[in-house]
Amino acid sequence: MDSTVEIRWHGRGGQGAKTAALLFGEAALSLGKNIQAFPEYGPERMGAPVASFNRISSLPITLHCSITSPNIVIVLDPTLMETVDVTAGLPADGLIIVNTKDCPADIRKKLQLRGGKVFTVDASGISKETIGRDIPNTPLMGALVKASGLLPIDSMIKDTEEKLKKKFASKPEVIKGNLAAIRRAYNEVIGE
């Protein structure tokens, strides 16, 4: 991986798109990659469409412009596909990962996407079962690792565990749930 991989996360305010980008960036850094993670700063309201971004590279990253042609797009909320052009700038060999119960073929049809690879995973369902709430961001990190092959899953989960331990020191059940969610989404994501 000599060239930089660019990732765009689409979510709604409060769903954790920013946190996912930060956690994934930190995990990639601890596995020796150069990273950037940044949110798009706009109307930061609960429920409003938001985006966040990653750059991951084996070489130093000096670009400081926006990401307009991401290699990978992740959609945290499938209803965003109705209002936001989630495939904007996605190249012919790009990947899109959607949190949905639908199969990749249906999503491909919905997005009228010819090229690229489409992956789907029921991240909301997984997070409800493992974390107890609809927090699709951490399971989608697992799906991202599977779909992209950017990082080894076990190391990524280990690093995320350390980060979550700091954040949720008083809630060990949250950490356990999140790690289980990542692992399940890694195993359950399907693509075509």
Next chain:
Amino acid sequence: MSKVVARTGNEAMAEAMRQINPDVVAAYPITPATEIVMIFAKYVADGLVDTNFVAVESEHSAMSACVGASATGARVMTGTSSQGLCLMYEILPIAAALRLPIVMCDVNRAISGPINIHCDHSDTMAARDFGWLQIFSEDSQEAYDSLIQAIRIAEDPRVHLPTMVTTDGFIISHCLDRIEIVEDKEVKEFIGGDRKAANSLLDVKKPVSVGLLDLQDYYFEHRLPVAEAMKNSKKVILEVAEEFAKKFGRKYGLYEGYKLDDAEIAIVALGSTCGTAKVVIDELRAKGIKAGMLKIRVFRPFPAEEIAQALANVKAVAVLDRSDMWAGQGGQVFTEIRSALFEAVKKPQLLNYIYGLGGREIDQPMLRSVFTALQSAEKQPLVQYLGVRE
């Protein structure tokens, strides 16, 4: 020993502040600099620093408190941005005239109006004539490194001037990036213990008065040393940078030349844009186009002779200003460079682009278009606005 961590620009600056462990911090929150002081306030609450944190009711009060504290001989830091910096303007020249080495984390942001929270350099550029040293950063690493160096530079007896270290709002302040941080004790060693103030309000054996009325008879003589100190500071900045490079391996100067030595066309820029420009220059070089860049790190003192020399053999240069002087003849960096080149025997043809106001995107295609224009610089207007709708 340094360690690699992920930090945003704001986190990197707060980390450097923790390691510097200033005696006093007085600050008021403002986007996008809020986090710096917020994180630092937590360090204070958690007892990780010995700092006396003064929560004030405005930036005007913040800088006033900094001046008072620094006059007692304390090591003083603050952080602000945009309108907050504007509210400090009244006090900034007082800090310089009193020769108080206050160090500020300044996050570059547009100034109102209309209200805008995003990056440009208008706030910092408008503060350029107040006797503060100004150091710009391309990324979080540079901000962290320069903040540590700033303490040494500001407090050097040959300088004794306040210093601001800037990052670009959101682009750097809120971007998580890979940075190397050094150990607390190494920072402590580098800074060299407590501040040694020449005069202190608290020194009863050597009483001094500060902030007096000074009219036609002596005001001029008492302002002039600021100019002298500003001139001296160039040497000190380079000495401190050299020592920093020896200890920590990262080299800094007054400016950075990127593929500039044999460049035929080049841009001059400051801050985060320089990182994106490096990628564009690499692409152009791969196509055989001799493109380069002069990245200004230190804007005050302005390294006029050094820049004139570095640009002497370039055919055409575009100066990129992320602010406008609204004077109808280009931006602040452009006018400085144009002036610096006036006496030069060999000098490039100059163009000026004002860009990125209020956080307007500056991307690779836009930078490429500047280099394309430089290939026929003689046909271009002197000053242009880049990336703005007509």
